[in-house]
Amino acid sequence: MTSRKHRVVIVGAGFGGMAAAKALKSADAEVVVIDRRNHHLFQPLLYQVATAALSPSEIAWPIRHILRSQENAHVLMATVTGVDTGASEVVLEDGTREAYDSLILATGAQHAYFGHDEWEKYAPGLKTLEDATAIRRKLLLAFEAAERENDPEKRKALLTFAVIGAGPTGVELAGAIIELGRISLKNQFTHIKPEELRVVLIEAAGKVLGNFRPALSDYTLSALNKLGVEVELGSAVVHIDDEGVRCGVKYLPTRTVIWAAGVSASPAAKWLGIEGDRAGRVQVGDDLRVPGMDNVFVIGDVASTTFNGKPVPGVAPAAKQMGAYVAGVINRRLVGDRRHVPFNYKHAGDLATIGKRSAVTDFGKVVFTGWVAWWLWCIAHVYFLVEIKTRIFVTISWLWTHFTGQRSNRLIVHGAAETKKPLEEVTEK
Amino acid sequence: MTSRKHRVVIVGAGFGGMAAAKALKSADAEVVVIDRRNHHLFQPLLYQVATAALSPSEIAWPIRHILRSQENAHVLMATVTGVDTGASEVVLEDGTREAYDSLILATGAQHAYFGHDEWEKYAPGLKTLEDATAIRRKLLLAFEAAERENDPEKRKALLTFAVIGAGPTGVELAGAIIELGRISLKNQFTHIKPEELRVVLIEAAGKVLGNFRPALSDYTLSALNKLGVEVELGSAVVHIDDEGVRCGVKYLPTRTVIWAAGVSASPAAKWLGIEGDRAGRVQVGDDLRVPGMDNVFVIGDVASTTFNGKPVPGVAPAAKQMGAYVAGVINRRLVGDRRHVPFNYKHAGDLATIGKRSAVTDFGKVVFTGWVAWWLWCIAHVYFLVEIKTRIFVTISWLWTHFTGQRSNRLIVHGAAETKKPLEEVTEK
Numbered sequence: 001m002t003s004r005k006h007r008v009v010i011v012g013a014g015f016g017g018m019a020a021a022k023a024l025k026s027a028d029a030e031v032v033v034i035d036r037r038n039h040h041l042f043q044p045l046l047y048q049v050a051t052a053a054l055s056p057s058e059i060a061w062p063i064r065h066i067l068r069s070q071e072n073a074h075v076l077m078a079t080v081t082g083v084d085t086g087a088s089e090v091v092l093e094d095g096t097r098e099a100y101d102s103l104i105l106a107t108g109a110q111h112a113y114f115g116h117d118e119w120e121k122y123a124p125g126l127k128t129l130e131d132a133t134a135i136r137r138k139l140l141l142a143f144e145a146a147e148r149e150n151d152p153e154k155r156k157a158l159l160t161f162a163v164i165g166a167g168p169t170g171v172e173l174a175g176a177i178i179e180l181g182r183i184s185l186k187n188q189f190t191h192i193k194p195e196e197l198r199v200v201l202i203e204a205a206g207k208v209l210g211n212f213r214p215a216l217s218d219y220t221l222s223a224l225n226k227l228g229v230e231v232e233l234g235s236a237v238v239h240i241d242d243e244g245v246r247c248g249v250k251y252l253p254t255r256t257v258i259w260a261a262g263v264s265a266s267p268a269a270k271w272l273g274i275e276g277d278r279a280g281r282v283q284v285g286d287d288l289r290v291p292g293m294d295n296v297f298v299i300g301d302v303a304s305t306t307f308n309g310k311p312v313p314g315v316a317p318a319a320k321q322m323g324a325y326v327a328g329v330i331n332r333r334l335v336g337d338r339r340h341v342p343f344n345y346k347h348a349g350d351l352a353t354i355g356k357r358s359a360v361t362d363f364g365k366v367v368f369t370g371w372v373a374w375w376l377w378c379i380a381h382v383y384f385l386v387e388i389k390t391r392i393f394v395t396i397s398w399l400w401t402h403f404t405g406q407r408s409n410r411l412i413v414h415g416a417a418e419t420k421k422p423l424e425e426v427t428e429k
Numbered sequence: 430m431t432s433r434k435h436r437v438v439i440v441g442a443g444f445g446g447m448a449a450a451k452a453l454k455s456a457d458a459e460v461v462v463i464d465r466r467n468h469h470l471f472q473p474l475l476y477q478v479a480t481a482a483l484s485p486s487e488i489a490w491p492i493r494h495i496l497r498s499q500e501n502a503h504v505l506m507a508t509v510t511g512v513d514t515g516a517s518e519v520v521l522e523d524g525t526r527e528a529y530d531s532l533i534l535a536t537g538a539q540h541a542y543f544g545h546d547e548w549e550k551y552a553p554g555l556k557t558l559e560d561a562t563a564i565r566r567k568l569l570l571a572f573e574a575a576e577r578e579n580d581p582e583k584r585k586a587l588l589t590f591a592v593i594g595a596g597p598t599g600v601e602l603a604g605a606i607i608e609l610g611r612i613s614l615k616n617q618f619t620h621i622k623p624e625e626l627r628v629v630l631i632e633a634a635g636k637v638l639g640n641f642r643p644a645l646s647d648y649t650l651s652a653l654n655k656l657g658v659e660v661e662l663g664s665a666v667v668h669i670d671d672e673g674v675r676c677g678v679k680y681l682p683t684r685t686v687i688w689a690a691g692v693s694a695s696p697a698a699k700w701l702g703i704e705g706d707r708a709g710r711v712q713v714g715d716d717l718r719v720p721g722m723d724n725v726f727v728i729g730d731v732a733s734t735t736f737n738g739k740p741v742p743g744v745a746p747a748a749k750q751m752g753a754y755v756a757g758v759i760n761r762r763l764v765g766d767r768r769h770v771p772f773n774y775k776h777a778g779d780l781a782t783i784g785k786r787s788a789v790t791d792f793g794k795v796v797f798t799g800w801v802a803w804w805l806w807c808i809a810h811v812y813f814l815v816e817i818k819t820r821i822f823v824t825i826s827w828l829w830t831h832f833t834g835q836r837s838n839r840l841i842v843h844g845a846a847e848t849k850k851p852l853e854e855v856t857e858k
């Protein structure tokens with residue numbers, strides 16, 4: 001009698017899903033990774049693609065490529081639309097199903113507009129490569145439009161850039177936009193000047209980097225000010241349209257708004273037929289299982305759990321640790337060990353860059369600010385990239401930008417749909 | 430009395446336009462470069478972006494960046510819709526006008542479907558970065574769709590790739606597609622195998638690389654066959670749809686067709702109110718002026734001229750020589766020298782790669798084939814790239830692909846319009 005192999009289905013090839021897949025490398029199981037994208041994305045550097053310092057291929061790798069030498073892993077590029085927990089099957093968009101013995105949902109989060117979805121078209125968020133190249137295009141087209149604009153008020157609005165939300169992404173974006181703008185405007189345009197550029201970082205709370213220790217928030221605020229970023233604290237956004245942003249009584253005319261204020265979880269809770277928390281996340285037990293479901297795990301940004309009484313944050317190291325932990329649970333189960341070993345979160349630290357020469361890094365016992373933190377940040381990020389070639393490229397790109405000031409990826413590239421060629425039919429066959 | 434400076438307007442920032450702008454660096458004139466794109470594109474390597482060997486930013490640079498230290502140059506990102514030769518003004522899409530004293534039209538060519546424009550949506554051509562990423566997406570999605578296809582006939586059609594036209598672009602594409610496919614399918618998919626891949630190069634004429642010397646055509650044909658590319662000579666395409674290609678009595682079921690068969694000139698002739706030749710090009714005199722117009726020059730792919738009784742080919746070196754020549758004419762005119770010095774074309778040679786280890790290069794007196802030609806081709810192309818950083822990146826990318834076989838830019842990226850965010854409004858303000 002030949003028995004079918006245990007089948008682990010992982011939905012989502014972000015940090016959590018990939019960590020789980022890799023940690024199952026030696027498992028006597030079939031591992032199926034399903035993602036609607038063909039690539040794994042190094043999201044922490046996405047803002048650098050949006051601001052023309054890096055190119056998309058420097059921070060993304062085909063999932064198949066990453067898993068090419070893992071014999072028990074299979075990759076399926078497909079969109080999941082539901083989970084049939086009764087039949088233990090994942091339902092795909094085309095109606096086909098993938099059976100699982102163990103299921104790991106690692107589907108991440110997306111932008112949330114706090115009930116104002118109409119803001120999305122004016123204030124795009126930054127979650128995918130398409131988002132990044134679209135924001136890059138929007139930023140660069142604003143300079144081009146300003147160059148040709150004769151009305152001083154309109155030109156001012158075109159040269160004003162608003163970033164909403166002063167978490168790490170918002171802080172990093174604001175710093176990078178002001179540097180992109182200054183280098184782009186220096187000597188390269190005839191009618192607009194670097195000093196006309198305004199970058200405004202809008203935050204509803206009373207401080208930037210609210211989750212960091214207070215000393216680092218204060219340092220970051222003063223570093224942003226020194227860089228020339230205007231920071232509006234305690235300013236909740238109440239309205240956005242194509243002319244500007246209103247926060248409280250203030251109105252900021254701007255043609256370019258970027259949303260870095262909030263995320264909500266992907267619909268994993270809905271797929272499982274359970275209630276998500278306020279951010280749509282699935283409340284999991286201390287072994288990251290969904291209560292009442294023995295073989296369904298939820299990890300990463302879509303999971304809500306606490307460790308030592310504190311919520312586990314939605315950051316890449318947490319997702320990776322969760323993925324490796326769940327793989328460990330499954331590995332042990334495969335050899336008959338079902339002991340309860342709870343998830344043990346180790347906070348790796350808090351990091352954020354402020355422009356290209358400063359950063360804050362908090363490793364718990366040691367805290368760095370300024371250029372030392374910036375170099376640590378760079379080294380940490382290059383270290384975590386997927387491939388030697390990408391590490392070389394990102395290192396050269398950063399050194400190049402650092403010493404020449406040039407951001408060479410300033411390409412305005414339009415979407416395929418605008419080039420009159422609908423090329424997606426092939427997927428529908 | 431202050432006299433206004435002589436104003437040279439250059440439309441198009443391809444090889445011809447950029448060569449003209451740079452050669453006017455020391456001219457006592459204002460040089461205005463108008464392009465609807467913000468970047469100059471190194472078109473000869475576009476097929477490598479389409480086949481995931483290079484990333485878009487490795488072959489494109491912002492025009493403003495290239496001209497940043499040329500004080501007399503201004504860049505305008507705008508779409509030209511006409512020329513008012515009476516008023517000596519270029520008309521832009523938004524109705525504004527740019528006055529010129531000398532005009533250089535260098536607007537290049539686009540795909541031509543010989544009266545079958547309905548083929549375009551099934552058989553995209555390769556002229557822009559968007560074309561390249563769209564073709565890359567189409568190729569990679571075909572593999573993904575084949576992986577999930579159970580019907581053997583449909584799977585066969587998904588794994589068949591047709592390239593129409595066996596000029597240098599078609600030959601290079603066909604060779605690159607078969608290598609992309611082989612490395613992609615090797616170990617990275619579960620249900621499809623490298624040996625299922627078919628690449629068919631379809632050519633209406635009786636030989637490949639029709640403009641090269643016969644010995645090189647023959648060599649290329651046998652090198653393509655050795656590589657596994659099926660070459661259909663003497664096969665004029667009569668029909669293309671989303672199921673396949675018909676050429677003569679043969680029908681090839683395929684879901685991926687790429688057009689490399691023909692180009693027609695951009696509408697410069699129409700702008701000037703004159704009749705273009707069969708390919709839409711402007712017939713110019715031996716000084717590249719438009720007959721009857723003293724101050725209008727047409728160069729590059731949009732110009733039709735002969736040298737020593739033979740037509741000047743539509744290749745990058747010809748466009749660059751034309752650009753430099755016209756700048757020379759204007760430079761001399763600015764100092765009062767209006768002697769007639771005809772354009773003198775020097776044919777630099779013919780080059781084409783066949784896959785990643787073979788090529789043919791013809792420098793007139795010396796001819797190379799095989800790996801020597803391939804290395805010469807690589808060195809020649811890296812040499813002509815714009816920036817040190819890009820030269821480093823392309824060199825590393827090629828060596829990486831050469832020695833590891835990996836094509837790391839296999840990213841399926843969708844257009845912005847598909848991500849629900851219309852981001853182009855800013856240009857319309």
